[in-house]
Every structure is written in structure tokens, then in C-alpha cells.
Amino acid sequence: MQFISYLINGISLGSVYAIIALGYTMVYGIAKMLNFAHGDIIMVGSYVVYIAVSSLGLNPILSVVISAILCLVLGVVIEKVAYKPLRHASKLAVLITAIGVSYFLQNMALLIFGANTKSFTSVVPAVSLKLGSLTITAETIVTIVACVIIMICLTLFINKTKAGHAMQAVSEDQDAAQLMGINVNATISLTFAIGSALAAVAGVLLCSAYPSLTPYTGAMPGIKAFVAAVFGGIGSIPGALIGGILLGVIEILSKAYISSQLSDAIVFGVLIVVLVVKPTGILGKVIQEKV
Amino acid sequence: MTVMKKKLNKTTKSNLITYAMVVIVYIIVQLLVSGGAVSSLMKGLLVPLCVYSILAVSLNLTVGILGELSLGHAGFMCIGAFTSATFSKLTNGVIQPAGFRFLLAILVGAVFAGIFGLLIGIPVLRLKGDYLAIVTLAFGEIIKNIVNVIYLGRDSHGIHFSIKDAASLGMDAEGEMIIKGPQGITGTPTDSTFTIGIVLILVTLFIVLNLVHSRSGRAIMAIRDNRIAAESVGINITKYKLMAFSISAALAGVAGVLYAHNLSTLTALPKNFGYNMSIMILVFVVLGGIGNIRGSIIAAVLLTMLPELLRGLNDFRMLIYSVVLIATMIITNNEKIMNTIRRFLPKKQAQPVKEETK
Numbered sequence: 001m002q003f004i005s006y007l008i009n010g011i012s013l014g015s016v017y018a019i020i021a022l023g024y025t026m027v028y029g030i031a032k033m034l035n036f037a038h039g040d041i042i043m044v045g046s047y048v049v050y051i052a053v054s055s056l057g058l059n060p061i062l063s064v065v066i067s068a069i070l071c072l073v074l075g076v077v078i079e080k081v082a083y084k085p086l087r088h089a090s091k092l093a094v095l096i097t098a099i100g101v102s103y104f105l106q107n108m109a110l111l112i113f114g115a116n117t118k119s120f121t122s123v124v125p126a127v128s129l130k131l132g133s134l135t136i137t138a139e140t141i142v143t144i145v146a147c148v149i150i151m152i153c154l155t156l157f158i159n160k161t162k163a164g165h166a167m168q169a170v171s172e173d174q175d176a177a178q179l180m181g182i183n184v185n186a187t188i189s190l191t192f193a194i195g196s197a198l199a200a201v202a203g204v205l206l207c208s209a210y211p212s213l214t215p216y217t218g219a220m221p222g223i224k225a226f227v228a229a230v231f232g233g234i235g236s237i238p239g240a241l242i243g244g245i246l247l248g249v250i251e252i253l254s255k256a257y258i259s260s261q262l263s264d265a266i267v268f269g270v271l272i273v274v275l276v277v278k279p280t281g282i283l284g285k286v287i288q289e290k291v
Numbered sequence: 292m293t294v295m296k297k298k299l300n301k302t303t304k305s306n307l308i309t310y311a312m313v314v315i316v317y318i319i320v321q322l323l324v325s326g327g328a329v330s331s332l333m334k335g336l337l338v339p340l341c342v343y344s345i346l347a348v349s350l351n352l353t354v355g356i357l358g359e360l361s362l363g364h365a366g367f368m369c370i371g372a373f374t375s376a377t378f379s380k381l382t383n384g385v386i387q388p389a390g391f392r393f394l395l396a397i398l399v400g401a402v403f404a405g406i407f408g409l410l411i412g413i414p415v416l417r418l419k420g421d422y423l424a425i426v427t428l429a430f431g432e433i434i435k436n437i438v439n440v441i442y443l444g445r446d447s448h449g450i451h452f453s454i455k456d457a458a459s460l461g462m463d464a465e466g467e468m469i470i471k472g473p474q475g476i477t478g479t480p481t482d483s484t485f486t487i488g489i490v491l492i493l494v495t496l497f498i499v500l501n502l503v504h505s506r507s508g509r510a511i512m513a514i515r516d517n518r519i520a521a522e523s524v525g526i527n528i529t530k531y532k533l534m535a536f537s538i539s540a541a542l543a544g545v546a547g548v549l550y551a552h553n554l555s556t557l558t559a560l561p562k563n564f565g566y567n568m569s570i571m572i573l574v575f576v577v578l579g580g581i582g583n584i585r586g587s588i589i590a591a592v593l594l595t596m597l598p599e600l601l602r603g604l605n606d607f608r609m610l611i612y613s614v615v616l617i618a619t620m621i622i623t624n625n626e627k628i629m630n631t632i633r634r635f636l637p638k639k640q641a642q643p644v645k646e647e648t649k
Contacts (some may be wrong), residue, residue: 033481034421082617089624092360096577099570100616107610226425248503253596260455261473268429275412 001133006256007249012140012209014248015147019202020225021232021240022154023195027069029171030191033091036098037078038199039222040105045071045200046207046217047113050120060123066203068197075196076189084185102219109215117214120207143205150198151241158237163190171235220264224251227271233281242282306500309585310493311498316592317489325504336599338553342546343595345495347575347587352499354573355582356508357535359516360424364543365568367404369559371544372551373438373470375400376479379552380469381445383480393482397491397548404544407434408537416532428566438559443470475558476551483552491549492588496544499584502538511535524647534595574612577619 007245016267020042027035045067052063082101086094095203122139158164170187178184206221207213224247232243250270274281320337323329326355346368353361353537376395386392442453446466457471470476502508510531513521522528551557561567575594577587595614622628 028421034425045603082621085621086624089620091356092358092581093620093624095360095421095424096573097617097620099573099614100620103570103609103613104617107607107613111606111610223425223428227429230422259440261440262436265433268433271429272414272433273424275418275422279418279422 002256003006005134006252008134008140010249010252011245012143012248013252014228015143016202016226016244017221017225018147018241018244019150019198019205020221021149021229021244022237023202024226024229025232025234025236025240025281026167026191026195028229030167031079031083031188033094034098034226035083035192035220037101038195039218039220039225040102040109041071041075041196041199041218042203042206042222043109043213043215043218044074044105044119045203045241046213047109047118048200049123049207050118050213053121054124062070063125067204071200072193072197075192075199076122079192081191084188096139102222106215106219108287109154113215113260115214117212120211120213122208122211122287123204126206126275139205139208146201146205147241148242149197149245151237154194155237163187166209167191224267225266230271230281232275233283236281236283239281239283275277296396301610302504305585308499309588309627311491312585312586313489313496317486322483327343332599336595337485338483338488338549340490340592340595341485341551342550343572343575343591344492344588345546345549346543346572347579347591348492348495348584349539349546350561350572351576351579351582351584351587352502352535352539353544354576355580355584356503356511356515357532357539359532359536360420360573361427361536361539362424362566362569363381363411363427363434364572365566366427366431367408367432367540367543368547368550368568369431369434369438369564370407371400371404371547372443372542372564373476373547373559374559375548376476376551376557377469379480379482380478381450389456389480389482393487393552396482396552397545400544400551401541401547402544404547405537408540409533412533412536412540416529416536418427428569431564431566431569435559435561435564438470438475438564439473441470442468442472444468459525464590466559473558475556477556479551479555479557480553482557483549490551491545493518495634496588498538498542503584507531507534520558538600543630571612574616577616 020038023038023291024035027033027038047080048067048070049060051062051097051149052058052066053060067117082097083094086097124138124142127138129141131137158167166177166182166187167190169180169182170184174184177187202225203218209218225244227239228243228247230243231239231247232239247267247270251263251267253268258266320329328471346364348637350361350364353364354442355357378399379392379396382392382395386395390542409429411427415430418426437454440453440462442451442457444451444457444462444466446463448463450465453458457468460466462468503512510521510526511534513524513526514528514531518528529588550563575591576587578594579588579590
């Protein structure tokens with residue numbers, strides 16, 4: 001029974017990683033860059049919800065929407081200001097800039113909100129489901145359901161809409177897409193917008209389950225979600241889901257059965273093994289269809 | 292003398308300027324210290340300055356000369372720090388004099404960090420770009436995490452090792468703990484001095500500058516500029532990549548030794564050995580100029596001193612770093628701005644830059 005409980009917790013944490021990993025994987029697929037600041041957008045999103053709920057007393061659902069919109073704008077602004085001038089620069093330059101943006105967001109939050117840990121009030125009502133000796137909290141269920149809904153919507157969006165097709169085309173070949181009349185800059189902005197809005201949602205879910213909020217909250221989950229994206233095969237949406245959930249389960253199980261101090265080391269160990277053995281990830285073959 | 296000077300070629304001259312710069316700074320600081328013009332706060336900064344300078348120079352070897360972004364440099368520093376501190380604690384009083392023991396400790400730190408650099412380099416250097424960066428970051432975090440669960444003790448039966456807790460070591464009552472998991476190592480002999488730090492900077496510079504201008508260094512830079520072309524002229528890619536990476540790691544280990552022997556307590560926190568540290572070193576390298584060894588030292592010294600001199604700005608320190616980092620990248624990658632800047636530079640300096648980019 002305990003094992004199943006751990007497994008469900010793992011899937012719930014993994015769902016959060018999967019939602020974050022989507023942002024990484026979409027941006028990587030289209031802009032061919034590792035958006036290091038993605039994890040910190042999670043943190044920004046969580047702070048927005050925290051303030052909206054506890055200081056302004058807004059409805060939780062409404063505050064999540066506000067947070068998603070603000071993060072969407074933030075994502076687009078970051079792309080326009082920091083990444084767009086470097087579209088044709090070396091990868092090293094882009095990566096260093098992304099690290100700079102990540103640091104900027106963290107230290108801005110540190111100046112505005114202070115270093116003290118804020119205790120995040122869960123946006124999900126504190127009820128739980130009991131199945132015999134197994135207790136599943138509402139947060140767990142909401143997280144998993146949210147992840148599934150987001151995955152379905154995103155897949156439909158990419159395969160059925162015109163903007164989705166444009167994203168596929170840009171990820172395939174930017175120059176050819178431009179020649180076909182696709183607005184590459186707008187498509188890249190759209191990708192950042194979707195990824196950042198998803199990051200806000202992920203942040204709320206993460207902080208509802210682990211309710212301590214600091215300016216560095218987003219950094220570690222961000223890196224782990226990148227591990228998940230690589231694990232599943234970067235550029236692939238189902239890959240992000242599989243990678244995220246596997247990583248979440250690995251993390252919770254190693255926390256429970258091996259050592260809570262070593263769980264991060266184990267997660268990173270997984271990344272290294274995956275990259276060395278199969279650098280394209282689990283669904284690496286699907287990489288031609290990356291978004 | 293003048294004939295001698297003319298015979299020196301450009302690189303030798305430039306190297307000599309770098310060495311002279313370090314020596315002159317050392318002399319000035321020593322004069323100021325003996326004159327009593329240096330506050331105790333500043334004195335406390337002298338050894339960390341040396342640590343950061345060595346780290347920046349060694350990371351520049353990976354980032355600037357080899358052309359790969361490593362985000363796990365603090366991990367190698369951590370290995371150097373912990374292996375050498377353990378060595379110093381084990382041999383404290385056994386090996387005399389203390390100076391000789393510290394020399395051995397430096398070698399131990401460098402060798403261990405170098406070996407780990409080699410072991411980590413073998414899988415990591417097969418990857419490229421972003422993947423390589425994220426894997427080095429992962430390794431750095433793994434090292435920090437593992438160091439935090441190591442328990443090491445010594446008693447009359449020998450050395451005990453555990454990764455669970457202190458009790459599971461099963462030591463005698465009079466046994467002495469050496470590494471206490473998250474509490475790290477306490478009571479390390481504080482052997483680091485500013486003079487030793489400066490000597491180590493000079494040694495680091497000597498190694499890196501000689502490597503860069505040697506046949507191997509040219510091979511490494513050829514790989515950086517065009518891997519396929521380098522391979523086609525018979526350069527052994529793996530060998531030279533590993534060489535640069537492990538030398539860089541070993542030198543970071545030396546910085547770790549200096550760091551560990553500066554204060555008597557050593558713990559692996561995210562602040563000193565986490566990726567924040569790795570990124571801070573990267574900031575030094577980027578601002579000093581990627582591939583510019585002298586620039587790394589200047590940037591490391593200035594960026595460590597400035598926030599201490601302007602106390603009020605301390606809160607904004609990291610914010611300013613990040614803005615400067617982004618701005619540097621955007622400006623240096625913008626042809627229009629760079630052309631404008633070049634116009635203001637004297638021609639002598641502008642010329643070699645152009646040649647290199649071709």
C-alpha cells in the first residue's frame with residue numbers, strides 16, 4: 001500500500017515536471033535554445049498567485065489566470081529583449097544570456113519579496129480521497145488531471161490549428177518556413193508565451209503540493225524538468241510527459257527507499273546515464289516531429 | 292637589454308605583462324598591509340581573491356580555449372577542497388614541517404580533482420553545447436550532494452567510512468571524526484596565506500599560458516574553431532579535449548585546496564560549491580573576456596572587491612551581475628555596436644580581433 005502511495009505521489013510530482021518540461025521542450029524545438037530562465041518563471045508565477053490570494057484576497061482560480069497572463073507577458077518580453085538580438089549568435093552566448101536572465105529574475109524576486117520563505121496557501125481545497133488505507137489528496141488529483149488536460153489541449157493545438165502547424169514548420173526548418181510566409185518571430189513569441197503560461201500553472205501546482213516559496217523555488221524544479229525533457233527526448237511533447245512522470249516517480253521512490261539527501265544526485269545520475277547511452281532520449285526517434 | 296626585449300615575441304611579452312601585473316599587485320598589497328592601510332575586512336578577502344582568480348583562469352581554459360561551457364566548475368573545487376582537507380587532517384602533525392604538508396595537500400587536491408575531471412570528461416565531452424553544459428551542472432550538483440552524506444572517522448582500528456550517519460561508523464570512544472556529513476570538516480589547519488595564493492596564481496598562469504601557446508594548446512583551439520577540420524588534419528579530438536578539461540579541473544582543485552585551508556570549517560553548501568558558484572566564476576570569465584586569461588583575473592578581482600568597497604550595493608550585487616552578463620552578450624554579438632566601439636579603439640588592438648574572427 002505504501003508503495004502505491006509513493007507511486008501516486010511520484011506521478012503527481014512528475015506531472016508538474018511534465019508541464020514545466022513542455023515549456024523547455026517547445027522552446028528548444030523551435031528556438032534551438034535552452035531557456036534557463038524557464039524555472040524562474042515558475043517562481044514568478046507562484047509569487048503572483050501568493051500575493052493575489054493572501055494579500056488581495058482574490059479567488060484562487062482567478063489568481064491562477066492572472067498569474068498565467070502575467071507570466072505569458074513576461075515570457076514574451078524576455079524573448080524580445082534578451083534572446084531575439086542573439087538569434088544568430090553562438091550557442092554559448094545564448095546560454096550565458098539565459099543564465100543571466102535566470103539570475104535577474106531570482107534577484108529581482110529577492111529584492112522585492114525578500115529572502116524569507118513564504119508559506120503558500122494551496123489553491124486546491126483540502127479534501128482527500130480515501131481508498132482503504134490509501135489517501136489521495138485533492139492536490140494530487142488536480143495536478144494529474146491538469147497535466148492530462150494540458151497535454152491533450154497542446155497536442156490538439158499543434159496538430160489541428162494553423163498556428164500549431166506554423167510551429168511545426170519553424171521547428172523543422174526556420175528559413176524554409178519563412179519562405180513559405182510564416183512569421184517566424186511571431187511563432188517564436190507564441191511558443192514562449194505558451195511555455196511561460198504553462199510554467200505559471202506548474203508553479204501553482206508545485207507550490208500547492210510543497211508550500212514553501214522562496215526566490216529560488218523555481219531553479220531546482222526547472223533544472224529537473226529540463227532533465228525530464230531530455231530524458232523523454234527533447235522536442236517531443238509525449239516525451240516530456242513520459243520523461244516528467246518517470247523522473248517524478250524515480251525521485252519520490254529514491255527519497256522513500258534510498259536516501260532523501262541523495263535523491264537529487266540520483267535524478268541527475270539518471271540524466272547522465274540517459275545522455276551517455278541514448279543522447280536523443282526515450283522518444284528520440286520522433287525528434288523529426290519536434291515542436 | 293634592448294636587444295633582448297626586441298627578441299621577445301608578442302605572446303611572451305603579453306605573458307610577462309600578466310605575470311608582472313600579479314607580482315606588482317602583490318607588492319603593493321604587501322606594502323599596504325605592512326603600512327597598516329588595509330582593514331581587517333580587506334585582509335580577509337585576500338585569500339578568496341586568489342581562489343576566485345585561479346578558478347576564473349582555470350574555467351577560462353574550458354570555456355575560452357576549449358570552447359565548451361562547463362557549469363560544474365565548483366564541483367571540482369569541492370573535490371579539491373574536501374580531499375585536501377581530509378589529507379591535512381589525517382596527516383596533521385605526522386608530516387613535518389607544515390609547509391611541506393600543505394604542499395602535499397595541494398598536490399592531493401589537484402590530483403583528485405584532475406582524476407575526477409578525466410573520469411567525468413570521458414562521458415561528458417562526447418556531448419555538445421547545451422547538453423554538455425547541463426551535464427556538467429548535474430555532475431557539480433551530484434558531487435555536492437554526495438559530499439554531504441559522507442561520514443569519515445579515524446580511531447585506533449584505522450579509518451571508518453559510511454554514507455549513513457556518524458553512529459554507523461562504529462568507532463571507538465576516542466576516535467576522531469574527520470568528515471561529518473552535512474557538517475563537513477572542522478579543524479582544518481589554516482595554512483592558506485596571501486603569499487601562497489599569489490604563488491599558486493602564478494603557477495596556474497604559467498601552466499595555462501604555456502599550454503595555450505604550445506602545440507597542444509593550438510590543437511585544442513583548432514578543435515574549438517572547427518572540430519571536423521581539426522579531426523581531418525589528424526588531431527586526436529578526445530585526447531586534447533580531455534587534456535584541457537582535466538587540467539582545468541585540477542586547477543579548480545588547487546583553488547579548492549586554498550579555499551579549504553583558509554577557514555577552519557569546511558561545509559558543502561549551495562552557496563560555495565553549488566551551481567551558483569559555478570555561474571559566478573562563469574561571470575568572471577565572460578566579463579574578463581572569453582579566452583582572455585589576463586582579463587579573467589582582472590574581472591575576478593574587481594568583481595569581488597567592488598561590492599565590498601560599495602557596501603550599500605551588496606543587495607544589488609547579483610542583480611547587477613546578471614544585467615551586465617546579459618548586456619555584455621547582447622553588445623558583443625551586435626555588429627553595429629561593436630563596429631562603433633572598434634572605431635574608438637586604437638588600431639593596434641582592433642587589428643588582431645579581426646584576424647581571429649576570420
